[in-house]
Amino acid sequence: MRADPAADDEALVAVLFSRLFSAQTAPALLTAWLLHLLAGHPREQQRLREEARTVLGPAGTPPTVDPARLVATQHALRETLRLYPPAWLLDRTIQSPTTLGGRDLDPGTEGRVVTYLIHRDPAHHPDPDVFAPARWADPQPDLHRGAYLPFGTGGRYCRGALWVTTIAALTSAALLRRHDFRHTPGTRVCPAFGAHLEPTGLRLDTHCASPG
Template sequence: MTSTPARPGAHSRPDAPPFRFSRMESLLRGPAVRGVSVDGVGAHFVTDPVLVRDILVKDSKNYAKGELFQKARNLSRAGILAEDESVHRYYRRLAHPHLRSATVDDYAPLMREIARDAVLSWRAEQRVDVQAEMCRIAGAVALNTLFNGLPPQTSALLTERLALLSWEMIRKPLYGKAAARAQRRQCAGRLLRAREDFRRTLAACLTGRPGTPAPAAGYLSALRPQLHRDGPALTPEQMCDEAVMMLTAGTVTTASVLSWALYVISQEPLIEEKVLKDTAGDADADALHGTAHGHCPAGYTVRFLTEVLRLYPPVWITCRKTLSAVTLGAHPLPAGTHVLFSSYLLHRDPDRYRDPHRFDPDRWLSTRPAMGDSSFIPFGVGAKGCIGESFAWKELEIVLGAVIQEWQLSVEPGSRIRKAPHTTLHPRRLLMIPRPR
């Protein structure tokens, strides 16, 4: 793919070279900021991790979420995803007690029970749609930790509907002809139906209407306005949208990472052996979590998952839009300029990672992403980084351990697993055969 350097003081032109995931790595060669177009809309693509750090941290107040590659804002425009910084910070503070590390540790026994029950339901030699199963497990974990106290029948119904919604969200195209076709079919599409089915059931639980189950406890119950009168309250409609967004976001990202993790293990017997040994025993699985956030050696499973996140980050592309005129490196950008960057690309930069396409968990014994750049951002960084990072690490370790301790998975003979750059970066089709350990 050819591209043109960004012109100082000018918007990217719609006739700039079109963005293509398949050719994205060519952007690592040449200017660190250049013009591209996404479906005819001009944007600047940034490949310098230092400049990405400026966007996300140093000058974050000058950037808002852009309209290109929208992922979750069709689910919620209030609460944590609000454009108003004060509203965003308020709802982030509201969620924090339910997602901090100490609370997440308390969730571990329930996470383990959910994961084990799910994988024990599989049958030897019977094909498993791994991504659908990971959506079901991750959805059950999110619902039963963040929205606990539901009657079992209601929880089971919500879990199935959340899994279906999450799988439809994962494979939603973000740009190009496929996205245009999906947009034209949206009113009659599976995604819209799945969202409405889940939302209708969840709304009854959140509002506690007569004849419905009593409202549950946990973070999602804290969205009810009578429980937080010191901040901007959500309307019942917004409250439900926020709940759907939180549950779906936590499910789709985790499911995608776990799917890649299980695929990699199936292809790498030596790695599988090390992860299997490292995840043996519940106490050991909990101990693994210790230093994961600093991307330190910790245990082998932490290094393995860190490498999965490096090569297959679920949030693979991000768009920001300048709120005012800014200077990005040597490039003046007017207000309203779309700015793109990709964790997928940053994580494969040969200037930061030796032999970047090789899957090597032990690279993290010596590799440390620099504090002054964003060369490793699977969870984002800065004030708007993923608030559920601690939750995600704990869940990834526990679910991975539950699966591989019980089953050895293999892909069907002749299968070719390709990357699908949709709402998350996921395997296009991943059917696997489980065999007992």
């Protein structure tokens, strides 16, 4: 039996569309969540602004800038991913006999990993609801490998993770270098738990940042 070429083409287009959409959505949401958090933490915002001006220089974003040089920005993004992980819910199928929480699970059992809750477990992250980028300034050798999963893990780890963080780092640095972000009065932000974790209700006022 021969496969339908048209059906194959449609499947390919669907996959490509999905990848393109995800490639733009994830960095945009990460940047939005970061700006939301920084709007509520002006000192941290100023620290990132000073770093952006040092790394990017007065002319804007150099075409060859290394995102790794944006150290404080990377820490802030990592903390943002902890609080608002893009992969906030992971569907998994048990592959081998497993005991979890005192319950025996057979192969084929469907399970869900709620990354959003794991990232806010005080057993792994002290003061879990506090935005504290400094927690990532030093290595954390004792942090359980399953305690931080913003892009999943194992064979289904998101291949676009580096792309997402790179674009978000460069975009946020370029924005913060010149602009100051504050919440519009009356703003109330709530996470919308859908296919992505979206900051519903987010409104920001933008002002020209004072020269540094």
